[in-house]
Amino acid sequence: MALLTPEDLANMTNALVENDRLITELTDYSLDGLCREIYDTAPHNEKIAIIPITAGNGIIGSFSESLLFTVKHFGMDGFITENTDVAGYYEAVMKGADIILMADDLAYIAHNLKNGKIAHNQICTGRIYAEILCHAKDYADDKDVLVIGLGKVGTPAVETFLKEKQNVYVFDVDSKRVDEVVSNYPVFKYDPNDSKTPKSFFKIFEATPCADTICEDVLKQNSLVSTPGIPCGISGELIEKYGIRIVLEPLGIGTLSMLYAVF
Numbered sequence: 556m557a558l559l560t561p562e563d564l565a566n567m568t569n570a571l572v573e574n575d576r577l578i579t580e581l582t583d584y585s586l587d588g589l590c591r592e593i594y595d596t597a598p599h600n601e602k603i604a605i606i607p608i609t610a611g612n613g614i615i616g617s618f619s620e621s622l623l624f625t626v627k628h629f630g631m632d633g634f635i636t637e638n639t640d641v642a643g644y645y646e647a648v649m650k651g652a653d654i655i656l657m658a659d660d661l662a663y664i665a666h667n668l669k670n671g672k673i674a675h676n677q678i679c680t681g682r683i684y685a686e687i688l689c690h691a692k693d694y695a696d697d698k699d700v701l702v703i704g705l706g707k708v709g710t711p712a713v714e715t716f717l718k719e720k721q722n723v724y725v726f727d728v729d730s731k732r733v734d735e736v737v738s739n740y741p742v743f744k745y746d747p748n749d750s751k752t753p754k755s756f757f758k759i760f761e762a763t764p765c766a767d768t769i770c771e772d773v774l775k776q777n778s779l780v781s782t783p784g785i786p787c788g789i790s791g792e793l794i795e796k797y798g799i800r801i802v803l804e805p806l807g808i809g810t811l812s813m814l815y816a817v818f
């Protein structure tokens with residue numbers, strides 16, 4: 556699993572606010588409003604405990620603080636436990652936490668102790684970044700969407716696009732993975748090297764750990780790129796040249812999606 560670094564999180568608070576503004580401009584929903592719409596849930600003063608976990612590569616600087624910023628920014632009640640790991644879990648429950656947020660190197664989860672619901676960051680991230688494209692007003696009539704990266708985030712995005720009746724074109728450098736997805740889902744294989752069928756898209760989703768995965772050929776003027784992938788998959792030069800609007804934020808958008816998934 557690709558781990559965040561403190562550098563990835565350095566500008567997270569600004570990125571969350573800027574992306575929320577862009578999402579509102581694109582969809583007429585605030586990020587919060589879009590989560591309420593897609594999950595049909597709402598917060599009810601839940602107490603949210605964030606537990607730092609030392610397993611594996613250990614604590615990531617400002618990871619817990621970024622979660623606390625997200626919780627408070629959307630008006631919810633949260634705290635970071637003083638203890639880590641199991642002692643932190645005990646502290647959270649003793650302090651009356653309703654929802655636990657915690658992450659090791661393999662999974663980042665939200666668990667609602669009151670209703671039993673549990674959510675996984677990769678699934679909820681794929682879902683929310685896909686729903687942003689599905690709710691984009693400008694391209695409501697264009698059902699074509701390109702998904703680059705068919706991993707633990709990209710696959711839930713494919714499922715979300717299909718649920719929202721999009722025409723889904725998929726690409727991944729791992730051709731075995733492409734074949735797997737094309738045989739399991741009613742989607743089209745997009746082959747960037749097949750010049751016979753060049754295709755560009757107004758709506759592009761990317762979830763890979765690589766840069767420059769979105770090449771010029773797939774872009775239209777003013778295309779929308781919704782990409783949880785880190786680092787950013789499209790170059791600043793192409794963003795400029797094609798007037799691309801891009802939804803990209805390292806942790807907060809996915810976290811809010813997780814919370815609405817367990818309310």
Ligand SMILES: NC(=O)C1=CN([C@@H]2O[C@H](COP(=O)(O)OP(=O)(O)OC[C@H]3O[C@@H](n4cnc5c(N)ncnc54)[C@H](O)[C@@H]3O)[C@@H](O)[C@H]2O)C=CC1
Pocket residue numbers: 556557558559676677680703704705706707708709726727728729732762763764765768782783784785786804805806807808809810
């Ligand atoms: N912004 C956020 O809130 C979050 C961001 N992420 C990031 O999203 C990215 C994807 O995460 P996962 O799906 O868990 O990873 P994963 O490893 O499960 O999937 C990545 C997929 O991208 C494919 N890929 C790699 N290089 C490629 C290229 N050049 N062109 C096309 N496909 C390529 C791989 O073959 C793989 O199938 C990671 O960078 C991760 O850090 C993950 C969770 C939340």
Ligand SMILES: N[C@@H](CCCCNC(=O)[C@H]1CCC=N1)C(=O)O
Pocket residue numbers: 556557558559560606607608609610613614615616618619658659660661663676805806
């Ligand atoms: N154990 C550490 C947190 C480790 C998080 C690793 N997972 C990621 O970086 C995922 C989450 C979203 C994007 N990548 C701590 O408690 O400080």
Ligand SMILES: [Mg+2]
Pocket residue numbers: 680783804805806807808809810
């Ligand atoms: Mg995010």
